Amino acid sequence: MTNPTIVEVARLAGVSITTVSRCLNAPDKVGKKTLAKVRKVIHDINFSPNVLAQSFRRGRTNIILVVVHEIGSWLFADILEGIRAVVDGRYSIILTESRPDVTENGTFIDMLVARQVEGVILLCSPLPFSRKLIELAKSKPLPIVIGLEPVSDDLGQFPSVHIDNHQAAYDATQYLIRLGHVEILFVSGPKNSYVTKDRELGFIAAMRDAGLGMDGDRVIHSDLSANGGINSAIEILARPTRPSAIFCANDDVAMGVMSVAAKRGLRVPEDLSVMGFDDTRYAALTNPALSTVLQPARDIGVKAAQKLLQAIERPDDDAPRTEILPHRIVVRDSTALRR
Amino acid sequence: MTNPTIVEVARLAGVSITTVSRCLNAPDKVGKKTLAKVRKVIHDINFSPNVLAQSFRRGRTNIILVVVHEIGSWLFADILEGIRAVVDGRYSIILTESRPDVTENGTFIDMLVARQVEGVILLCSPLPFSRKLIELAKSKPLPIVIGLEPVSDDLGQFPSVHIDNHQAAYDATQYLIRLGHVEILFVSGPKNSYVTKDRELGFIAAMRDAGLGMDGDRVIHSDLSANGGINSAIEILARPTRPSAIFCANDDVAMGVMSVAAKRGLRVPEDLSVMGFDDTRYAALTNPALSTVLQPARDIGVKAAQKLLQAIERPDDDAPRTEILPHRIVVRDSTALRR
DNA sequence: CTGAAAGCGCTTACAG
DNA sequence: CTGAAAGCGCTTACAG
Numbered sequence: 285m286t287n288p289t290i291v292e293v294a295r296l297a298g299v300s301i302t303t304v305s306r307c308l309n310a311p312d313k314v315g316k317k318t319l320a321k322v323r324k325v326i327h328d329i330n331f332s333p334n335v336l337a338q339s340f341r342r343g344r345t346n347i348i349l350v351v352v353h354e355i356g357s358w359l360f361a362d363i364l365e366g367i368r369a370v371v372d373g374r375y376s377i378i379l380t381e382s383r384p385d386v387t388e389n390g391t392f393i394d395m396l397v398a399r400q401v402e403g404v405i406l407l408c409s410p411l412p413f414s415r416k417l418i419e420l421a422k423s424k425p426l427p428i429v430i431g432l433e434p435v436s437d438d439l440g441q442f443p444s445v446h447i448d449n450h451q452a453a454y455d456a457t458q459y460l461i462r463l464g465h466v467e468i469l470f471v472s473g474p475k476n477s478y479v480t481k482d483r484e485l486g487f488i489a490a491m492r493d494a495g496l497g498m499d500g501d502r503v504i505h506s507d508l509s510a511n512g513g514i515n516s517a518i519e520i521l522a523r524p525t526r527p528s529a530i531f532c533a534n535d536d537v538a539m540g541v542m543s544v545a546a547k548r549g550l551r552v553p554e555d556l557s558v559m560g561f562d563d564t565r566y567a568a569l570t571n572p573a574l575s576t577v578l579q580p581a582r583d584i585g586v587k588a589a590q591k592l593l594q595a596i597e598r599p600d601d602d603a604p605r606t607e608i609l610p611h612r613i614v615v616r617d618s619t620a621l622r623r
Numbered sequence: 624m625t626n627p628t629i630v631e632v633a634r635l636a637g638v639s640i641t642t643v644s645r646c647l648n649a650p651d652k653v654g655k656k657t658l659a660k661v662r663k664v665i666h667d668i669n670f671s672p673n674v675l676a677q678s679f680r681r682g683r684t685n686i687i688l689v690v691v692h693e694i695g696s697w698l699f700a701d702i703l704e705g706i707r708a709v710v711d712g713r714y715s716i717i718l719t720e721s722r723p724d725v726t727e728n729g730t731f732i733d734m735l736v737a738r739q740v741e742g743v744i745l746l747c748s749p750l751p752f753s754r755k756l757i758e759l760a761k762s763k764p765l766p767i768v769i770g771l772e773p774v775s776d777d778l779g780q781f782p783s784v785h786i787d788n789h790q791a792a793y794d795a796t797q798y799l800i801r802l803g804h805v806e807i808l809f810v811s812g813p814k815n816s817y818v819t820k821d822r823e824l825g826f827i828a829a830m831r832d833a834g835l836g837m838d839g840d841r842v843i844h845s846d847l848s849a850n851g852g853i854n855s856a857i858e859i860l861a862r863p864t865r866p867s868a869i870f871c872a873n874d875d876v877a878m879g880v881m882s883v884a885a886k887r888g889l890r891v892p893e894d895l896s897v898m899g900f901d902d903t904r905y906a907a908l909t910n911p912a913l914s915t916v917l918q919p920a921r922d923i924g925v926k927a928a929q930k931l932l933q934a935i936e937r938p939d940d941d942a943p944r945t946e947i948l949p950h951r952i953v954v955r956d957s958t959a960l961r962r
Numbered sequence: 963c964t965g966a967a968a969g970c971g972c973t974t975a976c977a978g
Numbered sequence: 979c980t981g982a983a984a985g986c987g988c989t990t991a992c993a994g
Contacts, residue, residue, distance in 0.1 A: 287763075289986095289987055289988080290987070290988070291987080291988095299964080299965085300964065300965045300966075301965090301987090301988080301989095302964070302965055302966080302967095302989085302990085303963090303964060303965075305988070305989060305990085306963095306964085306989095308988095309989080313963075313964095314963070314964085315963055315964080318963080318964080333987080333988075334679075334739075334986090334987055334988070335739060336675075336678050336679040336682065336684065336739055336986090336987085336988095337679050337970095337986075337987035337988040337989090338987085338988060338989080339675050339678070339679070339988095340673075340675040340676050340678070340679035340970065340971075340972090340986090340987085340988075341969090341970060341987075341988045341989050341990090342970095342988090342989075343675065343970080345675065354700070355694070355699075355700045355703055355704075356695065356696065356697045356699065356700020356701065356703075356904075357695065357700075358695045360694075360695065361693070361694045361695020361696075362695065364694055364695075365694075376717050377717065377718070378715050378716065378717060379716070379718055400673075400674060400675055424626075510904065510905070510908050539905070539908045540908065542908075542910065543907070543908045543909075543910065543912070546910040546911070565695075565849065566849070566878070566905060568882070569849050569878045569879065569881075569882045570882075570909070570910065571881065571882065571885040571909065571910040572885070573882070628970095628971055628972080629971070629972070630971080630972095638980080638981085639980070639981045639982075640971090640972080640973095640981090641973085641974085641980070641981055641982080641983095642979090642980060642981075644972070644973060644974085645973095645979095645980085647972095648973080652979075652980095653979070653980085654979055654980085657979080657980080672971080672972075673970090673971055673972070675970090675971085675972095676970075676971035676972040676973090676986095677971085677972060677973080678972095679970090679971085679972075679986065679987075679988090680971075680972045680973050680974090680985090680986060681972090681973075681986095682986080
């Protein structure tokens with residue numbers, strides 16, 4: 285029982301395969317009666333074109349690749365939702381994580397070349413990986429859009445969509461300062477991360493502008509996971525002086541910090557204000573509910589997907605390269621006036 | 624600048640395209656010197672075969688489809704990690720959510736047929752969707768493996784991998800009963816969900832076996848989201864008598880319940896014990912840390928992927944149909960002796 | 963508006 | 979061990 289092909293359809297409808305093909309791809313170029321006849325046959329024998337043959341012939345796969353840091357975070361899930369809303373029905377999405385064990389072994393890059401994805405949305409661009417991608421883009425044109433992250437110099441050629449991370453961190457820090465906090469620490473991300481570097485600089489700038497010195501280690505680096513938050517908190521609480529506020533580079537880190545605080549009997553926000561970043565779905569559920577900085581995740585996905593489709597389908601249009609989306613400070617219960 | 628093809632390689636190496644093809648696919652059937660010569664050319668001109676042509680010719684895509692309820696839950700992320708570990712380098716994964724707006728519009732099923740995915744791992748099987756899938760599997764052979772969920776009668780023909788949800792819920796309920804709780808409620812999932820139905824029955828069985836009546840509405844249905852947990856908790860706390868323990872069908876619901884408890888000034892576990900299900904990554908981070916039932920998520924992914932690959936690659940082998948993985952009660956700080 | 967024909971880049975019997 | 983040739987199922991100039 286082999287699938288019917290357009291040859292079979294043509295035979296049954298008494299037309300040429302060219303006409304059948306046209307009925308599928310450009311029905312307005314076919315006579316009404318012919319179209320009806322062919323469509324009836326297609327329906328009767330439940331024909332659907334072999335997409336493999338179409339892809340091959342057209343040289344197009346209708347697949348895009350989305351690179352995330354880690355599947356399973358709501359931030360990425362929400363961005364993906366936005367991407368999907370834009371590309372749905374036109375492109376399939378293959379998702380990959382940028383963790384070294386996924387990308388380093390080479391099979392991944394091979395697949396990129398091989399599978400002929402038509403474009404890439406990079407929601408994170410760790411260095412060895414992004415370099416490979418850039419090389420790839422040199423040898424064959426590969427539309428790439430950066431989302432979520434600010435663009436490193438290497439990637440400056442590509443369009444991007446993100447918030448002003450520097451300003452957002454500045455605003456959040458300023459908010460804490462206005463609550464009277466002086467001893468504020470920032471739990472940042474990995475040292476090679478461009479996003480958290482921006483946030484770090486925003487934090488530092490706000491501190492400086494408020495006349496608060498940056499004596500001691502006010503910036504702690506973490507891996508942006510809850511565990512990273514836990515480790516950072518343990519390190520912080522082992523110091524001779526305790527900060528009155530900790531600003532975390534994302535919500536997961538903040539949750540880790542709060543869980544340590546709870547275990548040590550520190551009350552949040554009475555003894556310690558904790559601020560997150562991202563406003564993921566769990567932020568409102570923590571106890572106390574987490575104050576944080578909202579990133580418009582779904583919008584980032586939507587805009588990134590739009591830019592990518594434009595780059596794929598109208599490569600000559602000069603698209604605006606960078607788009608900055610608004611952020612917002614979300615005040616909940618984990619931050620309060622300094623006691 | 625068009626990509627080189629095997630014709631070009633053959634020309635440069637002075638062999639036939641057949642030989643080039645063999646060098647790629649069955650190198651042991653080629654003479655040593657020829658192989659070396661061809662490989663040198665391939666390397667020199669940086670040739671890589673057109674995968675679109677290969678797929679077309681072979682009639683294989685090397686793509687599998689994974690259907691999840693919602694991207695962005697750690698449960699699914701961990702399962703996916705397991706799947707990926709098994710299929711990596713051999714198959715690409717296309718991920719889709721089973722939410723009605725994604726699956727109902729038909730384009731999704733079309734894509735399923737069209738994209739010629741080679742197999743499906745169903746991590747959730749909501750009814751209208753699974754029915755379509757089953758019909759599809761009738762008209763053309765489509766390997767399907769069910770993971771996470773127990774198998775409904777419709778899907779009984781397919782292999783599956785999951786825990787014994789009935790027993791797991793029974794165990795968790797018994798644990799709460801042994802803590803002295805009598806007024807225990809179960810916040811279940813949607814009424815059409817097979818997984819949570821099993822857990823519901825396990826809960827009821829444990830209550831019965833302990834001689835605790837099932838008077839009143841001891842089972843509340845939710846959508847398995849944190850918001851669902853919030854709504855259920857609000858409903859529960861509006862009742863004339865307050866339970867001393869709430870067992871939730873997943874961790875998200877439990878987090879919702881705990882957040883309401885916190886807002887109402889109810890202390891967990893002193894005033895109310897809360898138990899979750901899944902042991903997702905956030906379970907250990909809640910305040911207090913959540914007692915829950917562990918599902919071996921990564922293992923579920925690994926086993927499901929292994930079963931699928933077997934079904935794809937050795938369709939005649941009679942694979943064991945159902946595999947039950949072990950669960951485990953994880954006791955943390957959200958459950959305590961009844962006061 | 964319609965059709966005959968070439969061709970996309972591979973793989974795979976078949977023959978030697 | 980190697981090659982000539984057919985063919986996978988489409989799309990697309992080209993001609994009428």
